[in-house]
Amino acid sequence: MNQQPGSIDLPDKKLYGLDHLRALAITLVLLFHYQIFSHPKWIEAAGKFGWTGVDLFFVLSGYLIASQLFFAIAKGNQISFPEFFLKRFFRIIPAYIVVVIIYFCVPAFHEREALSPLWRFLTFTQNFGLDLSTRGTFSHSWSLCIEEQFYLLLPLILIGLVYFKKIKKGYIILIVLFVAGFIARIASWYLLVNPLHDSENYWVAWDEFIYYPTYNRLDGLLTGVSIAAIFQFRPNMKKWITDHAMLFFVAGIILLICSYFICIHEQSFIASVFGFPLISISYGLIVIAAICPSTFLYKTNSKITTNLAMLSYATYLTHKGVIHVAQQQLVKLGIPTDGTLMFILCIVIATLAALLMNKAIERPFLKLREKLLKKKQYSLQVQVKQ
Numbered sequence: 001m002n003q004q005p006g007s008i009d010l011p012d013k014k015l016y017g018l019d020h021l022r023a024l025a026i027t028l029v030l031l032f033h034y035q036i037f038s039h040p041k042w043i044e045a046a047g048k049f050g051w052t053g054v055d056l057f058f059v060l061s062g063y064l065i066a067s068q069l070f071f072a073i074a075k076g077n078q079i080s081f082p083e084f085f086l087k088r089f090f091r092i093i094p095a096y097i098v099v100v101i102i103y104f105c106v107p108a109f110h111e112r113e114a115l116s117p118l119w120r121f122l123t124f125t126q127n128f129g130l131d132l133s134t135r136g137t138f139s140h141s142w143s144l145c146i147e148e149q150f151y152l153l154l155p156l157i158l159i160g161l162v163y164f165k166k167i168k169k170g171y172i173i174l175i176v177l178f179v180a181g182f183i184a185r186i187a188s189w190y191l192l193v194n195p196l197h198d199s200e201n202y203w204v205a206w207d208e209f210i211y212y213p214t215y216n217r218l219d220g221l222l223t224g225v226s227i228a229a230i231f232q233f234r235p236n237m238k239k240w241i242t243d244h245a246m247l248f249f250v251a252g253i254i255l256l257i258c259s260y261f262i263c264i265h266e267q268s269f270i271a272s273v274f275g276f277p278l279i280s281i282s283y284g285l286i287v288i289a290a291i292c293p294s295t296f297l298y299k300t301n302s303k304i305t306t307n308l309a310m311l312s313y314a315t316y317l318t319h320k321g322v323i324h325v326a327q328q329q330l331v332k333l334g335i336p337t338d339g340t341l342m343f344i345l346c347i348v349i350a351t352l353a354a355l356l357m358n359k360a361i362e363r364p365f366l367k368l369r370e371k372l373l374k375k376k377q378y379s380l381q382v383q384v385k386q
Contacts, residue, residue, distance in 0.1 A: 017290025017297035021060060021283075022309035028053030030319060030347060033140065036112065037323055037346075038337035049260050052279050054143050055220045057316075059283045061147055062224020063291075069158055070232040073167060079155050083373065088151060090369035092313075095361045096144065099317045103138050111324035112136030124148040127212040133204045140320060146214045150221050170229065178222050178277070184215045185273045193272075206267045219277040223284035231291070245292030252285030314354035314362060322346075322353045 032050025034043055068087075072079055100121050102109055113136045120126040127142035161167045192209040196202045210216055231238045241248065259282050263275040290297040308315075326349045327337055335342050 015291055015298070016301050016306070017295065018060060018064070018287070019309035020297055020300070020302065020305045021056060021287060021290055022312045023305035025053040025056040025060070026308060026312040026315050028056070029140075029316060030350070033320055034323065034343065034346070036320075037327055038342075040338055040340050040343060042340075043343065049263070051266070052259070052263075052283075055276070055279045056283045057143065057312075058147070058217070058220025059224040059227075059280055059287050062150075062221035063227050063287055064224070065151060066154070066225040066228035067232065069155060070228050073158065073162060074232050079159055079162070081155060084155055086372060087369065088148075090365045090372075092144070092148070094365040095314055095317055095357055096141075098357070098361050099138070099321075103321065108328075109321040109325060110137045111320040112139070127214060130208055130212050131204060132207045133201070138320070140316065142212045146217055147221070149214050150218065154225070168233070171226075174222055174226055174229070177218055181216060181218055181222075181277065182273060184213075185210060185276070188213070188216060189269055189272055194269075203267060206272070210267075210272050217276065219280035220283070223280040224287070227284055227288055227291075241288060242292045242294065245289050245295045248285045248292075249289035249295060249297070252282050252289065255282035255285065258282075311351065311354040311358055314357035315350060318353050318357060319350045322350045326350070 028047075028050040030050070031043065031047035032053065033047075035047050065088075069079055069084070100118075103115060104118060113134050115121075115137045116126045116130065116135045116139075121138075121141065124145040126139075127145040130139060130142060132139055157173065158167070158170070161170050161173075188209045193202070193205050196205045199205075230241070255278060259275060259279045262278060263271040265271060266275065286297075289295045292298055323346045326346045327342065330342060330345055331337050335345070
């Protein structure tokens with residue numbers, strides 16, 4: 001079938017390996033965030049490294065979105081802004097807006113302190129200047145802010161590279177941005193965080209100036225984009241990587257273990273400056289293994305991880321508020337809030353809430369998206385025939 005101008009569709013190959021990693025990412029996030037509620041003691045050990053689940057999401061997102069854009073470029077098609085943002089809008093915005101409405105209209109859904117101003121959520125700028133001690137409710141949307149900001153700029157950068165016929169030099173921009181992350185974190189550490197080291201607000205400053213700002217957290221997205229670029233534009237390197245895919249998996253696991261010990265005190269200087277890129281590279285190596293046909297991650301088809309991956313976005317959006325409400329109601333039945341039974345019930349309820357969100361909001365809007373895209377493709381075909 002001939003590719004139409006502006007199309008950025010990828011081949012219809014289901015990548016089960018990425019589903020396994022999405023399922024892992026949302027599991028890590030759930031374990032980590034459950035610590036803010038009353039919890040059994042074992043959660044503190046199981047969830048300590050769970051914050052890196054967001055970094056895994058960043059790598060996955062960077063790979064998938066960049067692959068779409070690179071696929072269009074490799075086929076000689078122009079990147080279609082309307083099509084790209086139409087896809088992003090209907091995938092992200094409907095469910096996000098529903099959750100924002102719930103948070104602002106249902107105070108009982110608030111899991112922590114007050115919300116950030118509404119305009120921060122609507123403009124995806126909540127991650128800048130976020131004081132977790134006073135604006136902790138729905139704070140986890142900071143990662144969506146970074147993704148949306150990044151994907152506003154990525155197509156513009158690629159269009160510029162294509163226009164000036166410098167797409168093969170794009171790796172220079174990736175390197176510059178990666179190095180800039182080190183510089184930004186070092187500057188943030190010495191100028192904004194370290195002066196408050198002995199203060200009670202040290203952890204608040206670390207979150208606000210190191211953990212949340214976009215310029216400090218691009219490592220995962222850049223890693224994903226780099227993987228997509230190599231697999232699309234460097235066939236010889238892709239073949240070598242594919243032939244040695246299990247070595248990348250093993251290397252990723254080893255580096256991830258090293259990352260755990262480097263980031264055991266996540267607010268330390270070494271973790272703040274070197275931890276983020278090391279974690280992203282670790283997950284990047286594992287993602288590489290997941291998209292190579294020779295690995296067990298690629299070959300294994302699991303309904304459990306496929307369904308968890310399908311619900312991962314809805315789960316991410318709603319889980320804090322749902323767990324908060326669930327604990328308040330379940331404790332009335334005499335279930336201890338710090339017990340394992342409470343944990344299991346809360347996770348089940350959070351999954352069911354995500355399933356409801358998926359069926360009621362995500363799927364209908366994705367179907368609408370497909371209709372609009374088909375209509376657009378039909379219009380393009382008519383124009384070509386004319």
